[in-house]
Amino acid sequence: MLVQACLVALVGIVATIDYNGPLFMIHRPLVTGTMVGLVLGDIAQGVMIGATLELMWLGVTGIGGYTPPDTISGAIIGTALGILSGQGTTAGIAIAVPVAVITQQLDVLAKTADIFFVKKADAAAERGDISKIGLYQFACLGIIVLFKVVPIFLAVLVGGEYVQHLFDMIPEVVMKGLNVAGGLLPAIGFGMLLNMMLKKDNWVFLLVGFICAAFGGMSTIAITFVGVAVSYLVIWMRPDAHVVTNDASEAGSVVVENSDGEEVYDL
Structure with a gap:
């Protein structure tokens, strides 16, 4: 011992x-x-x-x-x-x-x-x-x-x-x-x-996982792969930010406009 x-x-x-x-x-x-x-x-x-x-x-x-x-x-x-x-x-x-x-x-x-x-x-x-x-x-x-x-x-x-x-x-x-x-x-x-x-925009993903487990009979590993695929599709279809060009780009800076409409200067 x-x-x-x-x-x-x-x-x-x-x-x-x-x-x-x-x-x-x-x-x-x-x-x-x-x-x-x-x-x-x-x-x-x-x-x-x-x-x-x-x-x-x-x-x-x-x-x-x-x-x-x-x-x-x-x-x-x-x-x-x-x-x-x-x-x-x-x-x-x-x-x-x-x-x-x-x-x-x-x-x-x-x-x-x-x-x-x-x-x-x-x-x-x-x-x-x-x-x-x-x-x-x-x-x-x-x-x-x-x-x-x-x-x-x-x-x-x-x-x-x-x-x-x-x-x-x-x-x-x-x-x-x-x-x-x-x-x-x-x-x-x-x-x-x-x-x-868990935030207000993420509850639907919990619901999808629950449905897969309770009614689909899927294993934990299978649900994990479904979650990865769904996350990729969400990011691919709705990116958080996109790059726009304006006069500032001539000075070597890039203006990034996020989803809230706010402009953030990336120097």
Whole structure:
């Protein structure tokens, strides 16, 4: 179990560095769930739990000073304990959601502690000591990684057996309720995403996708291709802007008139 806990913690380190650095989307639940399944020897279960959490957390994002639920720790711990307990997706979701909310506060504490290194970096910049600035930035990342990895390591090290016993004591009717809730949560994730993206001119595309799924019996991949084709036709038939020429073009500038009739000079 110690080796497994270390490997799962390593997944957390990679995901945290990606989220706070290059953003290759390694931190997304689908990827972290797959990686956890790989290190625990059940990649199929890891993909299923990660994919369900990915759909559920599609609309979770940090805006301004808001710190969103810690989907990295939630997905990794939920997937790991779901596999170790043998309860699969049901346990994964039931564990991932509260863990993400709890570790959210640890993320706030880590970033609060990082203020110390930020002030050090400011002082180094005033002195012209550029070499120290990068060091303090990496120190900030180290604090964030530490606050993220320690809960993951401890949860996997001591939690798998206890989670299995806990779910064995839960009545069957409650387990059925958890299964139903697990099926509804991805729909909530889509709803959160649409709440941010859906505008008055875009609702018809949602309607087309719903008709394809509900009455056409089309798969998700097929609906995706339909969406790509429809988007291309809309852009091709109704471009957002067109270029017009006037006297300004003689001076090497182009006047672009957008769909609202406003003229924007592109120099």
